[in-house]
Amino acid sequence: MKLNKKYILILVILLLLTACGFKLRGQISSLPFKTLYISAPDGNTIGMNLERAIGTSSTTKVVANTEDAEATLEVISATSERIILSLSGGGRVRDFNLLYRVRYRLFDKQNVEIAPVTEITLTRILPFLDAQILAKEAEERLLQKDMEADAIQQMLWRLSTIQR
Numbered sequence: 001m002k003l004n005k006k007y008i009l010i011l012v013i014l015l016l017l018t019a020c021g022f023k024l025r026g027q028i029s030s031l032p033f034k035t036l037y038i039s040a041p042d043g044n045t046i047g048m049n050l051e052r053a054i055g056t057s058s059t060t061k062v063v064a065n066t067e068d069a070e071a072t073l074e075v076i077s078a079t080s081e082r083i084i085l086s087l088s089g090g091g092r093v094r095d096f097n098l099l100y101r102v103r104y105r106l107f108d109k110q111n112v113e114i115a116p117v118t119e120i121t122l123t124r125i126l127p128f129l130d131a132q133i134l135a136k137e138a139e140e141r142l143l144q145k146d147m148e149a150d151a152i153q154q155m156l157w158r159l160s161t162i163q164r
Contacts, residue, residue, distance in 0.1 A: 030060065030160065031054070031156070031159055031160055031162075032162050033060060033071045034059075034061065035060065035062075035068060035069045035071075036054065036060050036061070036062055036063065036071050036072070036073055037062070037063055037064075037065065037066045037072045037073070038050050038073050038075070039073070040075040040078070041077060044075075046075055046078045046102065046148060046152065047075060049148060049149070049152055050073070053153070053156060054156065058156070058160075069109070070108065070109065072106070073104060073105075073159070074104060074106070075103075075104045076103040076104060077101070077102070078103075078148070079099075079100070079101050080099065080144055080147075081098070082097075082099075083099065084097075085125060092130060095128060096125070096126040098124045098125075098144065098147070099121065099122070100121070100144065100147035100151060101119060101121050102119070102151045103117060103118070103119045104120075105117045105118065106162070114162060120155065122147040124146070124147060126139065126143060
């Protein structure tokens with residue numbers, strides 16, 4: 001009889017979680033269009049990562065040209081910056097502030113703007129030690145990838161709320 005009570009309790013908890021709208025991180029609602037064309041700056045990985053994220057988490061299909069797309073997502077810019085945040089008493093860098101900025105807009109087949117130019121800015125603090133230069137470079141690359149992934153998730157969440 002104990003075993004049945006455990007299963008019933010687990011089932012009730014799962015039903016309550018689904019009833020409250022709980023979703024795992026990374027899951028998005030479907031985008032409000034069936035096909036999408038992505039225009040991104042050359043030499044930047046955000047376009048490819050956006051395609052991958054939309055393909056794995058949405059029913060929207062990414063197409064290769066604008067004629068086949070209901071909407072076009074134009075990534076205007078995606079830039080990374082490293083700014084000195086603090087210095088030690090000896091004038092050496094203690095912390096860097098990493099910035100990642102993405103600017104994008106969305107328009108339909110008739111070039112009517114659905115979402116105006118929007119900017120997402122993300123920051124991370126990178127403590128720095130001269131003795132760990134190679135490790136800090138690897139950590140910086142990891143933080144940059146994390147910020148790009150976070151920006152993509154924010155873009156997809158914002159795009160999923162658009163009313164057409």
